[in-house]
Amino acid sequence: MTGAPLHLVAYLGCNHEGYHGGGHHLPVGSSWADIWGTTWRREHPGVMGFPVGNPLSDLVAGLNHFQAPDPDDERLCNLIYQQAKGWDRNRTFLTGSHRDTLWEKSYMLVGMENMLCYFLSEPEAVRELLHHIMDFQLGIARHYLEIGVEMVHLGDDLGTQSRLLLSPRIIHEYLVPEYRRLFDLYQEHGVLIDFHSCGHIIPLLETFIELGVNILNPIQATANNLEEVRQITQGRMSLRGGVRSATLVSGPEEVIRSEAIERMWQLGRQGGYFCCPDQNMPWPEAHYRSLEETIEERGQYPLLEPNPQNSSSIIGH
Numbered sequence: 001m002t003g004a005p006l007h008l009v010a011y012l013g014c015n016h017e018g019y020h021g022g023g024h025h026l027p028v029g030s031s032w033a034d035i036w037g038t039t040w041r042r043e044h045p046g047v048m049g050f051p052v053g054n055p056l057s058d059l060v061a062g063l064n065h066f067q068a069p070d071p072d073d074e075r076l077c078n079l080i081y082q083q084a085k086g087w088d089r090n091r092t093f094l095t096g097s098h099r100d101t102l103w104e105k106s107y108m109l110v111g112m113e114n115m116l117c118y119f120l121s122e123p124e125a126v127r128e129l130l131h132h133i134m135d136f137q138l139g140i141a142r143h144y145l146e147i148g149v150e151m152v153h154l155g156d157d158l159g160t161q162s163r164l165l166l167s168p169r170i171i172h173e174y175l176v177p178e179y180r181r182l183f184d185l186y187q188e189h190g191v192l193i194d195f196h197s198c199g200h201i202i203p204l205l206e207t208f209i210e211l212g213v214n215i216l217n218p219i220q221a222t223a224n225n226l227e228e229v230r231q232i233t234q235g236r237m238s239l240r241g242g243v244r245s246a247t248l249v250s251g252p253e254e255v256i257r258s259e260a261i262e263r264m265w266q267l268g269r270q271g272g273y274f275c276c277p278d279q280n281m282p283w284p285e286a287h288y289r290s291l292e293e294t295i296e297e298r299g300q301y302p303l304l305e306p307n308p309q310n311s312s313s314i315i316g317h
Helices: 059-063 074-084 103-110 112-121 123-147 168-188 202-211 226-233 245-250 253-268 285-298
Strands: 006-009 031-033 039-041 050-053 093-098 151-155 192-196 215-217 238-243 273-277
Touching: 006 074, 059 112, 059 123, 074 123, 093 123, 103 112, 103 123, 112 123, 123 168, 168 192, 168 202, 202 226, 226 238, 226 253, 238 245, 238 253, 245 253, 245 285, 253 273, 253 285, 273 285
Parallel strands: 006 093, 093 151, 151 192, 192 215, 215 238, 238 273
Antiparallel strands: 031 039, 039 050
């Protein structure tokens, strides 16, 4: 029921680091440029920074001199091999990360409002940028395959709380062909694909399945009808997440326990579910411990059906 034991590796810059430092571990108020030239600033304790400077805000002019990072640059790829040295194949899955795989990387470079406009005003420039980004990801993938990754984490946030962020036409015309290049490579090598997309993603479930996603996260209960998500994906794609971050933040522990039990039954009674929060946040330690203890106690098959009298009222149920 809980997440699998993972040995995660990542290239330098995957988590928005720069060539000479920077990253979300820096103190509040810090600014830095990542390997793509996007400027970041950390504003709040316990929360990652946000992009505040976009090197391709003028996309058409910027593409004339734009050069993506080189995935074979030793400053970037050597970290993959260093991190892989500590892998114990008998205890963990070797897993690589492609954070901000495509859409999110594009708007970090261009700016979200600009990018949304460019889909309509400069479609060929958008296609060129997305192709450059995916070329980089494919270069990184070759390093991951060389060390023998068994699973990869990919992701782009494609949903809001109530609908898709981009139209289905935009997603299928611009993003899906580029995703397919990377997904097909990993499928050819038998690598599992764990894809992250926050928000309302029900309209894309069939697309994710067709692309070959093995595990989808975080399955936000406040943005999706979870019964419908499970009905569409059962036996076709595993799910990870589902426990509301608001519940983990506010508690109390009996509500956390109740929601976890309901989620395990709702999404996992026929298998294919990893029970965990739908976001990563600095939880109160006691609250997260209550979740872990509940999963350990109740996440064994055959699952016990929740007692309706003790069930919490859960959005997305």
